[in-house]
Amino acid sequence: NAGVTQTPKFRILKIGQSMTLQCTQDMNHNYMYWYRQDPGMGLKLIYYSVGAGITDKGEVPNGYNVSRSTTEDFPLRLELAAPSQTSVYFCASSYSLSKETQYFGPGTRLLVL
Amino acid sequence: AQSVTQLDSHVSVSEGTPVLLRCNYSSSYSPSLFWYVQHPNKGLQLLLKYTSAATLVKGINGFEAEFKKSETSFHLTKPSAHMSDAAEYFCVVSESGGFKTIFGAGTRLFVKA
Numbered sequence: 001n002a003g004v005t006q007t008p009k010f011r012i013l014k015i016g017q018s019m020t021l022q023c024t025q026d027m028n029h030n031y032m033y034w035y036r037q038d039p040g041m042g043l044k045l046i047y048y049s050v051g052a053g054i055t056d057k058g059e060v061p062n063g064y065n066v067s068r069s070t071t072e073d074f075p076l077r078l079e080l081a082a083p084s085q086t087s088v089y090f091c092a093s094s095y096s097l098s099k100e101t102q103y104f105g106p107g108t109r110l111l112v113l
Numbered sequence: 114a115q116s117v118t119q120l121d122s123h124v125s126v127s128e129g130t131p132v133l134l135r136c137n138y139s140s141s142y143s144p145s146l147f148w149y150v151q152h153p154n155k156g157l158q159l160l161l162k163y164t165s166a167a168t169l170v171k172g173i174n175g176f177e178a179e180f181k182k183s184e185t186s187f188h189l190t191k192p193s194a195h196m197s198d199a200a201e202y203f204c205v206v207s208e209s210g211g212f213k214t215i216f217g218a219g220t221r222l223f224v225k226a
Contacts, residue, residue: 004156035216040122042203042216043157090156101147102214104156 002026004105006091012111013081021076021108023091031094032074033058033102034066036087043090049074081112115140117206119217127225132176132191134220136204139185146187147205148178151219157203163187174198199224 007022025032030051035043045058049068063085065077074093078085088109092102120135138146145164149157161172168180174197178189187204204217 040218042117042218044216045214092157101159101162102157104149104158106156107154 004091004093004103006089006105006108008108009106010109010111012113013078014113015081015083017081018077018079019081019110021078021089021091021110023074023076023105024072025074025091025093025103026072027093027095027103028071029093029095029103030071031096031100032068033092033094034064034074034076035090035092036060036085037090037107038087046076046089078110083112086110086112115144115206115208115213115215117204117215117217119202119204119220121220122218123221123223125223125225126194128196129193132189132194132198132222134189134202134204134222136187136189136217137185138187138204138206140206140208142208145207146178146180147207148172148176148187148189149203149205151201151203153200160189160202194222194224196224196226198222 004025033048034046037043044060047066049055055066088107090107091105094100094102116139118137147162148160151157161170163170163180171177176191201219201221203219207214
């Protein structure tokens with residue numbers, strides 16, 4: 001089991017560029033999440049999904065989009081990168097909601113200049 | 114509304130001495146509480162979780178935490194610190210029956226030789 005994998009590990013973007021952060025899990029989890037982690041802060045939820053074809057906004061969704069066409073994949077799209085989106089992005093998955101353990105990927109470090 | 118406060122942003126201990134990382138929470142419902150650890154440039158890993166069973170929860174690597182409802186606390190302890198414990202630790206609260214998970218801001222643990 002690879003668990004949760006994320007690509008790329010690190011990326012530099014120019015303001016206004018777009019990119020997709022990839023996330024894949026091989027644990028057959030229905031629930032998947034995208035978080036961002038800013039220095040000195042806890043993780044903030046961007047979007048989550050409760051199954052293929054079903055996504056919903058978290059606490060900080062502005063500037064991002066997601067899709068969930070399969071159980072395994074949950075990509076995060078940045079359409080017009082802004083310096084405020086410089087952060088470390090973590091994808092996670094869990095078997096069910098809330099009380100269950102979340103399994104995290106290694107993160108993607110994004111720098112927007 | 115639920116919230117979580119990690120009372121120390123940094124904690125420094127000597128190797129072989131006890132570790133105490135403090136966490137207070139606020140929750141309207143019966144919460145689940147978690148401690149995750151994040152080593153540098155890695156994703157978050159579950160240390161332990163409380164889900165309304167025993168109030169003293171044992172986790173991996175010798176860590177444990179005690180749920181104290183009267184004090185709304187869930188402090189993380191370890192009798193003897195090891196150099197490999199140096200990392201960032203996150204306290205997390207999650208309410209049952211819905212989707213709401215709140216991460217604390219994190220406590221960075223330094224372990225001196």
